[in-house]
Amino acid sequence: MPRPRRPLLTRDRIVETALALIDADGLGALSTRRLAAALGVQGPSLYNHFATKDEILDAVADTVTGAVDTSGFASRDWLAALRDWAWSYRRALTAHPNIVPYLAQGPGRRPAALAMADAVYGGLVRAGWPPARATHIGAALRYFVAGSALGSFARGFVEDPELYAAHYPHLRQAHRLAEHQQSVDEGAFALGLDALLHGLAAEYTHTVETVESAGSNG
Amino acid sequence: MPRPRRPLLTRDRIVETALALIDADGLGALSTRRLAAALGVQGPSLYNHFATKDEILDAVADTVTGAVDTSGFASRDWLAALRDWAWSYRRALTAHPNIVPYLAQGPGRRPAALAMADAVYGGLVRAGWPPARATHIGAALRYFVAGSALGSFARGFVEDPELYAAHYPHLRQAHRLAEHQQSVDEGAFALGLDALLHGLAAEYTHTVETVESAGSNG
DNA sequence: GAATGAAAACTTACACCGCTAGTTTATGAG
DNA sequence: CTCATAAACTAGCGGTGTAAGTTTTCATTC
Known part of the structure:
Protein backbone atom coordinates (compact mmCIF):
# COMPACT_ATOMS: atom_id res chain seq x y z
CA MET A 1 0.00 0.00 0.00
CA PRO A 2 1.51 3.29 -1.14
CA ARG A 3 0.39 6.69 0.03
CA PRO A 4 -3.37 6.56 0.52
CA ARG A 5 -5.82 9.08 -0.88
CA ARG A 6 -6.85 10.16 2.58
CA PRO A 7 -4.18 9.88 5.28
CA LEU A 8 -4.81 6.97 7.62
CA LEU A 9 -2.98 8.53 10.53
CA THR A 10 -2.90 11.85 12.30
CA ARG A 11 -0.91 12.81 15.36
CA ASP A 12 -4.12 13.12 17.32
CA ARG A 13 -5.37 9.70 16.35
CA ILE A 14 -2.02 8.16 17.28
CA VAL A 15 -1.94 9.85 20.67
CA GLU A 16 -5.54 8.98 21.39
CA THR A 17 -5.06 5.31 20.56
CA ALA A 18 -1.78 5.14 22.45
CA LEU A 19 -3.45 6.49 25.57
CA ALA A 20 -6.28 3.99 25.24
CA LEU A 21 -3.81 1.10 24.93
CA ILE A 22 -1.77 2.35 27.88
CA ASP A 23 -4.91 2.68 29.97
CA ALA A 24 -6.04 -0.79 29.02
CA ASP A 25 -2.82 -2.80 29.13
CA GLY A 26 -0.15 -0.70 30.79
CA LEU A 27 2.86 1.24 29.67
CA GLY A 28 4.97 -1.85 29.11
CA ALA A 29 2.46 -3.32 26.71
CA LEU A 30 2.64 -0.41 24.31
CA SER A 31 4.89 -1.19 21.40
CA THR A 32 5.04 0.65 18.14
CA ARG A 33 3.87 -2.47 16.33
CA ARG A 34 0.91 -3.00 18.63
CA LEU A 35 -0.02 0.65 18.45
CA ALA A 36 0.21 0.60 14.68
CA ALA A 37 -1.89 -2.55 14.50
CA ALA A 38 -4.60 -0.88 16.60
CA LEU A 39 -4.56 1.91 14.04
CA GLY A 40 -4.82 -0.48 11.09
CA VAL A 41 -1.32 0.24 9.88
CA GLN A 42 2.22 -1.18 9.89
CA GLY A 43 4.67 -0.26 12.64
CA PRO A 44 7.10 2.04 10.86
CA SER A 45 4.29 4.19 9.48
CA LEU A 46 4.14 5.91 12.85
CA TYR A 47 7.53 7.43 12.11
CA ASN A 48 5.98 9.59 9.44
CA HIS A 49 4.30 11.48 12.28
CA PHE A 50 6.63 11.14 15.27
CA ALA A 51 10.40 10.87 15.31
CA THR A 52 10.60 8.42 18.21
CA LYS A 53 8.40 6.43 20.53
CA ASP A 54 9.31 8.79 23.36
CA GLU A 55 7.88 11.65 21.34
CA ILE A 56 4.59 9.79 21.22
CA LEU A 57 4.70 9.22 24.96
CA ASP A 58 5.47 12.89 25.53
CA ALA A 59 2.42 13.81 23.51
CA VAL A 60 0.29 11.36 25.48
CA ALA A 61 1.62 12.73 28.76
CA ASP A 62 0.91 16.23 27.59
CA THR A 63 -2.73 15.57 26.82
CA VAL A 64 -3.13 14.08 30.30
CA THR A 65 -1.50 17.11 31.89
CA GLY A 66 -3.62 19.34 29.69
CA ALA A 67 -6.70 18.27 31.61
CA VAL A 68 -5.43 19.93 34.78
CA ASP A 69 -7.36 23.04 35.75
CA THR A 70 -5.29 25.99 36.95
CA SER A 71 -8.01 28.59 36.50
CA GLY A 72 -8.31 29.06 40.25
CA PHE A 73 -5.15 31.11 40.30
CA ALA A 74 -6.95 33.76 38.29
CA SER A 75 -10.05 33.98 40.45
CA ARG A 76 -9.48 32.72 43.96
CA ASP A 77 -7.09 33.35 46.82
CA TRP A 78 -3.83 31.45 46.61
CA LEU A 79 -4.71 28.82 49.21
CA ALA A 80 -8.00 27.87 47.60
CA ALA A 81 -6.37 27.95 44.19
CA LEU A 82 -3.61 25.61 45.34
CA ARG A 83 -6.15 23.21 46.77
CA ASP A 84 -8.28 23.20 43.62
CA TRP A 85 -5.23 22.74 41.45
CA ALA A 86 -3.86 19.88 43.51
CA TRP A 87 -7.12 17.97 43.38
CA SER A 88 -7.58 18.61 39.68
CA TYR A 89 -3.99 17.49 39.07
CA ARG A 90 -4.56 14.34 41.06
CA ARG A 91 -7.79 13.56 39.21
CA ALA A 92 -6.05 14.00 35.87
CA LEU A 93 -3.29 11.59 36.82
CA THR A 94 -5.39 8.93 38.52
CA ALA A 95 -7.64 8.86 35.47
CA HIS A 96 -4.64 7.44 33.57
CA PRO A 97 -2.43 5.85 36.21
CA ASN A 98 -0.35 3.81 33.78
CA ILE A 99 1.22 6.83 32.14
CA VAL A 100 2.17 8.43 35.46
CA PRO A 101 5.58 6.74 35.80
CA TYR A 102 6.56 8.29 32.50
CA LEU A 103 4.90 11.61 33.12
CA ALA A 104 6.25 12.12 36.61
CA GLN A 105 9.84 12.46 35.53
CA GLY A 106 9.87 16.17 34.91
CA PRO A 107 8.19 18.65 32.60
CA GLY A 108 10.66 18.20 29.76
CA ARG A 109 9.47 19.69 26.51
CA ARG A 110 5.80 19.21 27.22
CA PRO A 111 3.88 22.45 26.75
CA ALA A 112 0.99 21.60 29.06
CA ALA A 113 3.33 20.80 31.96
CA LEU A 114 5.17 24.04 31.40
CA ALA A 115 1.96 26.04 31.14
CA MET A 116 0.81 24.50 34.41
CA ALA A 117 4.07 25.36 36.16
CA ASP A 118 3.81 28.86 34.78
CA ALA A 119 0.27 29.39 36.04
CA VAL A 120 1.08 28.12 39.54
CA TYR A 121 4.26 30.11 39.84
CA GLY A 122 2.59 33.27 38.57
CA GLY A 123 -0.37 32.90 40.89
CA LEU A 124 1.80 32.49 43.94
CA VAL A 125 4.03 35.43 43.11
CA ARG A 126 0.97 37.58 42.49
CA ALA A 127 -0.27 36.59 45.95
CA GLY A 128 2.88 37.99 47.46
CA TYR A 143 5.98 16.05 44.37
CA PHE A 144 3.05 15.20 46.56
CA VAL A 145 0.52 14.82 43.77
CA ALA A 146 2.84 12.84 41.52
CA GLY A 147 3.88 10.60 44.37
CA SER A 148 0.31 9.92 45.32
CA ALA A 149 -0.68 9.05 41.78
CA LEU A 150 2.38 6.92 41.21
CA GLY A 151 2.93 4.88 44.30
CA SER A 152 -0.36 3.95 45.75
CA PHE A 153 0.31 2.63 49.20
CA ALA A 154 -2.02 -0.28 48.73
CA ARG A 155 -1.17 -1.36 45.21
CA GLY A 156 1.22 -4.23 45.03
CA PHE A 157 0.47 -5.73 48.38
CA VAL A 158 0.52 -9.46 48.39
CA GLU A 159 -2.53 -11.60 48.84
CA ASP A 160 -1.45 -13.88 51.63
CA PRO A 161 -2.24 -12.28 54.99
CA GLU A 162 -0.09 -14.79 56.89
CA LEU A 163 2.97 -13.48 55.15
CA TYR A 164 2.45 -10.13 56.78
CA ALA A 165 1.29 -11.36 60.15
CA ALA A 166 4.42 -13.43 60.55
CA HIS A 167 7.03 -10.83 59.71
CA TYR A 168 5.50 -7.40 60.10
CA PRO A 169 3.47 -7.30 63.27
CA HIS A 170 1.94 -3.91 62.66
CA LEU A 171 0.87 -4.72 59.13
CA ARG A 172 -1.29 -7.59 60.28
CA GLN A 173 -4.23 -6.11 58.45
CA ALA A 174 -2.28 -4.93 55.47
CA HIS A 175 -4.00 -7.39 53.17
CA ARG A 176 -7.18 -5.48 53.78
CA LEU A 177 -5.63 -2.48 52.13
CA ALA A 178 -6.21 -3.92 48.70
CA GLU A 179 -9.94 -3.88 49.30
CA HIS A 180 -9.91 -0.26 50.32
CA GLN A 181 -7.13 0.91 48.08
CA GLN A 182 -8.95 3.81 46.59
CA SER A 183 -10.24 5.13 49.87
CA VAL A 184 -6.84 4.73 51.53
CA ASP A 185 -5.16 6.64 48.74
CA GLU A 186 -7.74 9.38 48.68
CA GLY A 187 -7.75 9.65 52.45
CA ALA A 188 -3.98 9.88 52.58
CA PHE A 189 -4.03 12.48 49.85
CA ALA A 190 -6.71 14.56 51.54
CA LEU A 191 -4.95 14.43 54.89
CA GLY A 192 -1.55 15.22 53.45
CA LEU A 193 -2.84 18.05 51.30
CA ASP A 194 -4.71 19.63 54.19
CA ALA A 195 -1.63 19.40 56.38
CA LEU A 196 0.57 20.86 53.67
CA LEU A 197 -1.77 23.77 53.03
CA HIS A 198 -2.24 24.38 56.73
CA GLY A 199 1.52 24.60 57.13
CA LEU A 200 1.83 26.92 54.13
CA ALA A 201 -0.86 29.22 55.48
CA ALA A 202 1.07 29.56 58.73
CA GLU A 203 4.24 30.23 56.78
CA TYR A 204 2.44 32.86 54.75
CA THR A 205 1.50 34.96 57.76
CA HIS A 206 5.09 34.87 58.93
CA THR A 207 6.80 35.48 55.62
CA VAL A 208 4.55 37.60 53.47
CA GLU A 209 2.34 39.57 55.79
CA THR A 210 5.24 40.41 58.07
CA VAL A 211 7.30 41.60 55.14
CA GLU A 212 4.41 43.62 53.74
CA SER A 213 3.73 45.47 56.98
CA ALA A 214 7.44 46.06 57.43
CA GLY A 215 7.62 47.35 53.89
CA SER A 216 4.67 49.71 54.29
CA ASN A 217 6.12 51.01 57.52
CA GLY A 218 9.63 51.53 56.16
CA MET B 1 32.15 -23.55 30.08
CA PRO B 2 30.22 -25.99 32.27
CA ARG B 3 29.61 -25.58 35.96
CA PRO B 4 32.70 -23.89 37.44
CA ARG B 5 34.55 -25.16 40.53
CA ARG B 6 33.73 -21.97 42.43
CA PRO B 7 30.44 -20.26 41.48
CA LEU B 8 31.02 -17.14 39.42
CA LEU B 9 27.78 -15.50 40.49
CA THR B 10 25.92 -14.86 43.69
CA ARG B 11 22.69 -12.98 44.18
CA ASP B 12 24.56 -10.29 46.07
CA ARG B 13 27.13 -9.81 43.36
CA ILE B 14 24.41 -9.58 40.73
CA VAL B 15 22.42 -7.01 42.70
CA GLU B 16 25.51 -4.96 43.50
CA THR B 17 26.64 -4.83 39.88
CA ALA B 18 23.13 -4.09 38.65
CA LEU B 19 22.86 -1.12 40.99
CA ALA B 20 26.24 0.17 39.85
CA LEU B 21 25.20 -0.06 36.19
CA ILE B 22 21.87 1.62 36.89
CA ASP B 23 23.60 4.41 38.78
CA ALA B 24 26.10 4.88 35.99
CA ASP B 25 23.97 4.56 32.87
CA GLY B 26 20.32 4.62 33.88
CA LEU B 27 17.56 2.10 34.22
CA GLY B 28 16.98 1.81 30.50
CA ALA B 29 20.59 0.85 29.86
CA LEU B 30 20.42 -2.21 32.07
CA SER B 31 19.91 -5.33 30.01
CA THR B 32 20.51 -8.87 31.15
CA ARG B 33 23.27 -9.25 28.59
CA ARG B 34 25.05 -6.08 29.65
CA LEU B 35 24.72 -6.99 33.29
CA ALA B 36 26.02 -10.47 32.63
CA ALA B 37 28.94 -9.10 30.63
CA ALA B 38 29.87 -6.82 33.53
CA LEU B 39 29.94 -9.95 35.68
CA GLY B 40 32.08 -11.86 33.21
CA VAL B 41 29.33 -14.24 32.23
CA GLN B 42 26.77 -14.94 29.52
CA GLY B 43 23.28 -13.47 29.69
CA PRO B 44 21.13 -16.47 30.52
CA SER B 45 23.38 -17.49 33.42
CA LEU B 46 21.61 -14.88 35.52
CA TYR B 47 18.51 -17.04 35.40
CA ASN B 48 20.20 -19.61 37.61
CA HIS B 49 19.90 -17.03 40.41
CA PHE B 50 16.83 -14.96 39.57
CA ALA B 51 13.68 -16.02 37.79
CA THR B 52 13.15 -12.77 35.90
CA LYS B 53 14.77 -9.42 35.34
CA ASP B 54 12.08 -7.81 37.49
CA GLU B 55 13.18 -10.00 40.37
CA ILE B 56 16.66 -8.55 40.03
CA LEU B 57 15.24 -5.03 39.99
CA ASP B 58 13.14 -5.80 43.06
CA ALA B 59 16.26 -6.94 44.88
CA VAL B 60 18.09 -3.78 43.82
CA ALA B 61 15.20 -1.62 44.96
CA ASP B 62 15.11 -3.44 48.25
CA THR B 63 18.76 -2.81 49.03
CA VAL B 64 18.20 0.89 48.35
CA THR B 65 15.16 0.95 50.62
CA GLY B 66 17.14 -1.00 53.19
CA ALA B 67 19.35 2.02 53.76
CA VAL B 68 16.44 4.01 55.18
CA ASP B 69 16.69 4.63 58.91
CA THR B 70 13.49 4.22 60.92
CA SER B 71 15.15 3.93 64.30
CA GLY B 72 13.76 7.29 65.37
CA PHE B 73 10.36 5.74 65.95
CA ALA B 74 11.86 3.73 68.79
CA SER B 75 13.55 6.61 70.55
CA ARG B 76 12.06 9.97 69.66
CA ASP B 77 8.65 11.61 69.66
CA TRP B 78 6.57 10.93 66.58
CA LEU B 79 7.11 14.29 64.95
CA ALA B 80 10.88 14.17 65.20
CA ALA B 81 10.84 10.53 64.12
CA LEU B 82 8.77 11.38 61.05
CA ARG B 83 11.15 14.17 60.12
CA ASP B 84 14.24 12.00 60.54
CA TRP B 85 12.66 9.20 58.59
CA ALA B 86 11.58 11.43 55.72
CA TRP B 87 15.06 12.90 55.32
CA SER B 88 16.72 9.52 55.55
CA TYR B 89 14.27 8.15 53.00
CA ARG B 90 14.99 11.03 50.68
CA ARG B 91 18.74 10.60 51.04
CA ALA B 92 18.46 6.89 50.26
CA LEU B 93 16.49 7.57 47.08
CA THR B 94 18.48 10.52 45.78
CA ALA B 95 21.67 8.49 46.24
CA HIS B 96 20.34 6.23 43.46
CA PRO B 97 17.92 8.36 41.47
CA ASN B 98 17.80 6.10 38.44
CA ILE B 99 16.11 3.26 40.27
CA VAL B 100 13.44 5.50 41.78
CA PRO B 101 10.94 5.22 38.92
CA TYR B 102 10.92 1.47 39.44
CA LEU B 103 11.01 1.62 43.21
CA ALA B 104 8.28 4.20 43.60
CA GLN B 105 5.52 1.98 42.30
CA GLY B 106 4.55 0.39 45.58
CA PRO B 107 6.08 -1.88 48.18
CA GLY B 108 5.29 -5.09 46.39
CA ARG B 109 7.12 -8.13 47.69
CA ARG B 110 10.13 -6.18 48.87
CA PRO B 111 10.90 -6.93 52.52
CA ALA B 112 12.72 -3.68 53.26
CA ALA B 113 9.81 -1.59 51.98
CA LEU B 114 7.40 -3.59 54.08
CA ALA B 115 9.60 -3.38 57.16
CA MET B 116 9.76 0.37 56.71
CA ALA B 117 6.00 0.68 56.40
CA ASP B 118 5.63 -1.49 59.47
CA ALA B 119 7.99 0.64 61.56
CA VAL B 120 6.30 3.90 60.59
CA TYR B 121 2.81 2.60 61.13
CA GLY B 122 3.73 1.08 64.48
CA GLY B 123 5.46 4.21 65.68
CA LEU B 124 2.50 6.40 64.85
CA VAL B 125 -0.03 4.09 66.47
CA ARG B 126 2.14 3.90 69.57
CA ALA B 127 2.13 7.68 69.67
CA GLY B 128 -1.64 7.66 69.86
CA TYR B 143 4.06 10.16 48.38
CA PHE B 144 5.96 13.32 49.11
CA VAL B 145 9.38 11.71 49.42
CA ALA B 146 8.96 9.49 46.38
CA GLY B 147 7.63 12.37 44.32
CA SER B 148 10.51 14.60 45.29
CA ALA B 149 13.09 11.95 44.43
CA LEU B 150 11.39 11.09 41.17
CA GLY B 151 10.35 14.27 39.51
CA SER B 152 12.85 16.93 40.19
CA PHE B 153 11.30 20.19 39.14
CA ALA B 154 14.40 21.28 37.34
CA ARG B 155 15.39 18.11 35.54
CA GLY B 156 14.35 18.02 31.96
CA PHE B 157 14.10 21.72 31.42
CA VAL B 158 15.27 22.81 28.05
CA GLU B 159 18.38 24.83 27.46
CA ASP B 160 17.05 27.66 25.39
CA PRO B 161 15.81 30.50 27.61
CA GLU B 162 14.04 32.20 24.73
CA LEU B 163 11.72 29.26 24.41
CA TYR B 164 10.40 29.94 27.88
CA ALA B 165 10.40 33.69 27.74
CA ALA B 166 8.23 33.65 24.66
CA HIS B 167 5.52 31.32 25.80
CA TYR B 168 5.56 31.19 29.60
CA PRO B 169 6.00 34.68 30.98
CA HIS B 170 6.46 33.64 34.56
CA LEU B 171 9.04 31.02 33.74
CA ARG B 172 11.36 33.58 32.20
CA GLN B 173 14.15 32.42 34.44
CA ALA B 174 13.30 28.78 34.32
CA HIS B 175 16.48 27.95 32.45
CA ARG B 176 18.38 28.96 35.53
CA LEU B 177 16.75 26.13 37.40
CA ALA B 178 19.09 23.61 35.89
CA GLU B 179 22.03 25.38 37.49
CA HIS B 180 20.44 25.27 40.90
CA GLN B 181 18.59 22.02 40.54
CA GLN B 182 19.84 20.44 43.71
CA SER B 183 19.19 23.47 45.86
CA VAL B 184 15.73 23.95 44.37
CA ASP B 185 14.84 20.35 45.04
CA GLU B 186 16.19 20.35 48.55
CA GLY B 187 14.58 23.67 49.33
CA ALA B 188 11.23 22.52 48.02
CA PHE B 189 11.54 19.32 49.99
CA ALA B 190 12.48 21.13 53.21
CA LEU B 191 9.66 23.61 52.83
CA GLY B 192 7.08 21.00 51.96
CA LEU B 193 8.14 18.67 54.73
CA ASP B 194 8.05 21.43 57.34
CA ALA B 195 4.61 22.49 56.17
CA LEU B 196 3.35 18.91 56.22
CA LEU B 197 4.67 18.25 59.70
CA HIS B 198 3.38 21.57 60.94
CA GLY B 199 -0.07 20.66 59.69
CA LEU B 200 0.12 17.20 61.22
CA ALA B 201 1.14 18.63 64.60
CA ALA B 202 -1.94 20.83 64.56
CA GLU B 203 -4.09 17.88 63.60
CA TYR B 204 -2.57 15.85 66.43
CA THR B 205 -3.65 18.28 69.10
CA HIS B 206 -7.19 18.21 67.72
CA THR B 207 -7.50 14.50 67.13
CA VAL B 208 -5.40 12.66 69.66
CA GLU B 209 -5.08 14.89 72.66
CA THR B 210 -8.76 15.78 72.56
CA VAL B 211 -9.74 12.13 72.39
CA GLU B 212 -7.36 11.21 75.20
CA SER B 213 -8.67 13.83 77.58
CA ALA B 214 -12.25 12.95 76.68
CA GLY B 215 -11.42 9.30 77.30
CA SER B 216 -9.82 9.94 80.70
CA ASN B 217 -12.78 12.08 81.71
CA GLY B 218 -15.41 9.56 80.58
C1' DG C 1 34.08 -44.79 47.40
C1' DA C 2 30.44 -45.08 43.82
C1' DA C 3 26.12 -43.45 42.37
C1' DT C 4 22.97 -39.93 41.76
C1' DG C 5 20.57 -35.62 41.56
C1' DA C 6 20.90 -30.79 41.82
C1' DA C 7 23.42 -26.63 40.57
C1' DA C 8 25.66 -23.43 37.57
C1' DA C 9 27.77 -22.41 33.79
C1' DC C 10 27.15 -22.81 28.64
C1' DT C 11 24.96 -22.54 23.50
C1' DT C 12 21.16 -22.03 20.66
C1' DA C 13 17.07 -20.03 19.48
C1' DC C 14 12.45 -17.70 19.54
C1' DA C 15 9.46 -13.88 19.40
C1' DC C 16 9.44 -9.29 19.98
C1' DC C 17 11.37 -4.57 20.24
C1' DG C 18 12.65 0.40 18.34
C1' DC C 19 14.08 2.10 14.37
C1' DT C 20 16.48 2.77 9.50
C1' DA C 21 16.52 2.39 4.59
C1' DG C 22 14.61 2.22 0.46
C1' DT C 23 10.26 1.73 -2.50
C1' DT C 24 5.88 3.16 -4.26
C1' DT C 25 2.29 6.15 -5.24
C1' DA C 26 -0.90 10.10 -4.29
C1' DT C 27 -1.02 14.91 -3.12
C1' DG C 28 -0.45 19.72 -3.51
C1' DA C 29 2.38 23.68 -5.00
C1' DG C 30 4.55 26.21 -8.79
C1' DC D 1 2.42 19.57 -16.35
C1' DT D 2 6.11 18.97 -13.37
C1' DC D 3 7.94 17.62 -9.36
C1' DA D 4 9.19 17.68 -4.52
C1' DT D 5 6.93 16.02 -0.53
C1' DA D 6 4.09 13.09 2.19
C1' DA D 7 2.45 8.80 3.78
C1' DA D 8 1.96 4.38 3.33
C1' DC D 9 4.67 0.00 2.47
C1' DT D 10 8.49 -4.07 2.89
C1' DA D 11 12.80 -5.72 4.43
C1' DG D 12 15.99 -5.97 7.80
C1' DC D 13 19.46 -4.70 11.68
C1' DG D 14 20.92 -5.06 16.25
C1' DG D 15 19.08 -5.59 20.65
C1' DT D 16 15.83 -7.61 24.31
C1' DG D 17 13.95 -11.08 27.83
C1' DT D 18 13.89 -15.67 28.45
C1' DA D 19 13.03 -20.80 27.30
C1' DA D 20 15.28 -25.18 26.18
C1' DG D 21 18.67 -28.32 26.29
C1' DT D 22 23.85 -29.58 27.22
C1' DT D 23 27.84 -30.27 30.01
C1' DT D 24 30.36 -30.64 34.00
C1' DT D 25 30.98 -30.10 38.89
C1' DC D 26 29.35 -30.27 43.63
C1' DA D 27 26.95 -32.34 47.46
C1' DT D 28 24.57 -36.02 49.28
C1' DT D 29 23.34 -40.73 50.08
C1' DC D 30 24.00 -45.77 49.97
Missing part, protein backbone atom coordinates in the same frame (compact mmCIF):
# COMPACT_ATOMS: atom_id res chain seq x y z
CA TRP A 129 5.11 34.96 47.84
CA PRO A 130 8.77 35.62 47.12
CA PRO A 131 9.77 34.05 43.79
CA ALA A 132 12.05 31.45 45.35
CA ARG A 133 9.29 30.42 47.75
CA ALA A 134 6.78 30.22 44.91
CA THR A 135 9.06 27.83 43.04
CA HIS A 136 9.46 25.67 46.13
CA ILE A 137 5.76 25.54 46.87
CA GLY A 138 4.85 24.60 43.32
CA ALA A 139 7.49 21.88 43.32
CA ALA A 140 6.48 20.54 46.73
CA LEU A 141 2.87 20.15 45.69
CA ARG A 142 3.89 18.56 42.45
CA TRP B 129 -2.72 8.16 66.27
CA PRO B 130 -5.77 6.14 65.29
CA PRO B 131 -4.78 3.26 62.98
CA ALA B 132 -6.50 4.69 59.93
CA ARG B 133 -4.79 8.04 60.46
CA ALA B 134 -1.43 6.33 60.91
CA THR B 135 -1.86 4.60 57.56
CA HIS B 136 -2.74 7.87 55.89
CA ILE B 137 0.17 9.77 57.39
CA GLY B 138 2.69 7.12 56.40
CA ALA B 139 1.31 7.05 52.88
CA ALA B 140 1.22 10.83 52.56
CA LEU B 141 4.86 11.18 53.53
CA ARG B 142 5.83 8.37 51.22
